[in-house]
Amino acid sequence: MNKKNILVLLVLLGLTFTFLFTSCKKEDSYEELSRIADLKLQEAVKLTQDRPCGDIDEWSIETLYYRYVPIHPSFKQEYENLKAEYTTLRQRADKAFKGPVPYNTALVDIYTYLPPHFGLRCVEGKMKVMMANDLSLSEINTRLEQLLPEILNFFKEESCSDNTKWHILTIRKDCEFIPLVTTQTPNFRVFGEKMERYSQLYQAKRNLDTTMNCLTVNDKPAKGVVCENGKPVLQY
Template identity: 45%
Template sequence: MKKILLLVFSLLTVITLFYACKKDNKYDELTHLAAIKLQEAIKFAENQPCKPVEEWRIDTISNRYVAVHPSFEREYIKLINEYKKLFEQAIKAYRPDKKEGLVYDTTPIELYPHFGVRCKEGNMIVLLAEDLDLVEINQRLEMLFPKVRDFFKDTPCTDASKWYIITLLKDCEFVPIAITNTPNFRTFEEMERQYRSLNAAKVLLTKGMDCPSVNPNPSQGIVCVNGKASVKL
């Protein structure tokens, strides 16, 4: 009797594994097809000839930017929709039972900031900091720094506990900046990310610039002085 039960149990195990593998294979296949379709859409967009800069828009798909022009947007969107459909089918194939749905990280991927589009070697690309030379990086840093530094300059300070400090690196100098949450904070955040991305590209191009890695004079906090936020050093 024990042998019969063991045989039945073994058969059930084999059947379960067979269907599990079959399900996983379907999921893997669809995921692979979705990835191929996504690359097809990206390559299609990347191989388009340059046209006036102001006519392009920047699309964010998966973990990258894509420059899109009205002349091929319809075909591009069709490919992207096919990619999304395959990906959705893959998720359903992996867990057909809604009660056992996939649990995955839905935190948005934060891409490096971009700096518009530019024609390069006959094709339009989305500019990242790494695509710029040192001269242009320095120009952009000089333009951005005062905007980031002074963004909250005229914001009233009545409660120092609502302010905090970030530190920017400017020519190897650690510059503390007092910031607080405001309705236009997103604008500041985008400029700050651009500045940090440009500065990181500059460090790579200049072999580190021999800057210290640790701030030798860290800030001691923030106080409100005459309605303005002031960093204590």
């Protein structure tokens, strides 16, 4: 056999082995990758739990999937590695999925709603991210009292020339319905964050204060907004 024929034979053998290897290579399994990804997620969460407090100023709060977790420099790198592994596995699982886009994807990290947290606190010697329901009734009342005037006065300096650009929003103070007028502003997101914190605190208060027996329907709602002297005025 001459050299030319030998070269052709080697090339054909190489292509054959490549085809066989590619054909036998196992495809990614959505179920298996999802299972491993969830294990990595659980491992990352567990890493942050039941940690002794130490200096609270050294801690930070991060969002992991659908929860907040307390992070300390002593394990931050290990946490970041697990989070990266989870994200990679979840993305591979999403690509392997055969059918409609699954709900349980890495994109849920972006779109999953998380209520606001209220900072870090040392509870029974362990670091904890505080939610509204973790606060005492007296602390909730204090925070509500601080937030209410900030919300009521948020649009105080805005002028009104077109009443169609103003809207009515009703909040609760104890059992009282309080209407306020809102309009779109460049810093409207800040107002939304204050409202979300107030809403979470108020609901936590309702859960704790069993003496509150409030009506659920406002029997005297505001019906509209008009502009008078450059300011929005509620109509009843």
